[in-house]
Amino acid sequence: MANGSYVYSGYLYDIWKLLAGNLNLQYRMVEPEGWGYGNRHPNGTWSGMVGELFYGRADVALTWLLDRPDRSSVVDYIHIAIEENYDAFHIVGGTEDVPQTAAQMAGSLLRPLHAHVWWAVLGVLLVLSVALRVVIYFNQGYGERIQTVTEMSLGSCLFYNYMSLVGQSWAIVPTSSSARIVTIISWMINIIIVNSFTANLISDLAVVTVHRPIGSLREFTEQPGWKLAMQSGYGVVNDWQTSPDQYEREIYRRISSHDGVIELGDAQSFWLTTQPKVMTFIDIKQLKLKVGDAACSLVPLLDQPAKLTPNYFVIAKGQPALRRLMYAELLRISELGLMSHLKLNRFSRIENMCTSSSDTKAMSLGNTLASIALVPLGVALGLAIAVLENLWARAVTKRHVTGAADRQHFIVMKLVS
Template identity: 25%
Template sequence: MGILNLNTPFVVKVKHPNGTVTFDGFCIDLLKQLQELLGFEYELYESPDGLYGSLSDNGTWNGMIKEIKDQKADIALGALSVTGERETVVDFTIPYYDLVGITILMKKPVIPTSLFKFLTVLENDVWACILAAYFVTALILWLFDRFSPYSFTNDPERYIDDDEKREFNLKESLWFCMTSLTPQGGGEAPKHLSGRLVAATWWLFAFIVVASYTANLAAFLTVSRLDTPIKSFDELTEQYKVKYAPLKGSSTMTYFRRMAGIERKFYEIWKELSLDDNIPEFERSKLAVWDYPVSDKYTKMLQIMEDTQLPASISEALDRVRNTTSDGGGFAFLGDGAIIRYLVLTNCDLMMVGEEFSRRSYALAVQDGSLLKDQLNEA
């Protein structure tokens, strides 16, 4: 009996030094259990073109389905989805893995962390100017207190009855200017008029700096939150930075082709009805809408996929996903949820996005009308 197998994440191919090839994984475990129950022998080989099987535009099949249809193999084993097209040329057994949908595989966003991220809110030149103003103001405040005849330093007897006395040496001047930038306040102000003018000017400057920094920080954090990764299938289709595509010749690609074809058929039906003179004018007026009544969502998606170029293998798809850049550009892979969940579990840099849709089952495929179908179903 010929067993056909595609190299998927469920089935891992390992080459030994003696040249033989062995397989292991979920499907192989299933095959061994079936062998124990039915007592058959088998020969295992891969699909020559490495595809599951899809119908081309010229009406020919490829992949595992072609091998079964051409009677080169008896059973197709792998993550093979049950679709209406495939059921027209092969028979499927009872599903061994039920309700597997399409989902999105993307690279996890790398969020840089820094203890000094709060400094990035303002430019380096702005910080330099603030520091320069800080030291210059502290120096002027110290000089005015040092040489003013009305300061506490030069005339302590004048303020002997005051409860708070503060000598504005260089250390105290630096401390006053620094604490003035905080809600705590700068503490006791200078006693002389010139020093108070300097302090008032610095307070006004500090108020503007703190208000500007707070506003810029709020805007900075808001923009950071807005730049979130894609979280659903609809968000993926509504943006243009990240390109996306399924495997070439996969059932996922067939799904999008069929959905685009349905949209085109609906458009043709709508156009024929709206232009049919045999329909009463009142009935045709109901079809006269500003916007076309059926969305062309999948038609646009299919065009983007074809322009993106479909990956030929999962390895190629993973390489393109991992090449996603930090500015939001890159690639998202659309594929079967079971395969993508496996990839996420075994690769820490990947993530699954959104809910599964268009759920189908995995099953074994046999030749059309083959007696093996009943035997495998019973097993």
């Protein structure tokens, strides 16, 4: 406050007041000398809350800490979970509604199925078409009409299988049992494919696609201008030092040398996490408490999924009686539901902070253009095929006329001779 005094509030302080009141604990709040949870430096010294306990400046740390072997060697944990964190790397994301290239626009209609699936569909159409043609050909005179055998060529069989894929009926239906079995299988497979495509297409149109400028720690370390934001004292930093992943080791190097690192402490520093080219390691719930709705612009990094980690109160070593009392009372508070009630009161406003106000997403301009593009494509293909068919018909007619004239000339010559 302006006069130099402090006002304490929050979920942890609510639990502590309840705990201290029930145990009749006399206490004095002490401001820590530095920010952070508690991390061991290469020279063996400790910082943050763990350092306050280890060096005797405090008896209880009013924070939640992940249980780590290195910390357990210098402080004692009260193993009743106070909170669960989902610490992960986050970056500012966005949405892209308009494809940048014609290939992306055309690909929006193919996106509901993987490329391997489309190739499999093409293979299925070819195999079924060949099988249908073979059984019809060998059944001529044995259950299949001559007209069917003549009209259902290999090209016609391929076209009919494609018609079943798009839900169109056939002008000719085979009469032999073997051909009808192939036809039924074709319809069954195509129904499954169409339903899968439709379901995935609806999902693709309804779910907002988030664009990520980077998707991995490798891209973060290789692209220039990126900064890392995190609170000091994260124990996982020590794991990055000896990690088999070279990019995690690179992040440790940047933290230890303060190379492009934003240390989150005061309220103003947390707003830097919403800026471009800033990657933040944090539980998004904590960021919501600091910056509100602005935290909704952040999305997790793809190659580093969040991990659930239970967190606990910690006390200084050498106080077994206090540890037993606090454990028993925290267990009682938890079993009575008081801890859940306090958590709900403090965090209820952020539970649905980033949920969309609408149930569906409007169809994007890119998907609309991709659908409309089928119209001129169909018209162009239709005209091109019509021209080719006309040229082919003229060539065939001219050949027939020429052949007829040659035969007539031969007959005339024969009569004259």
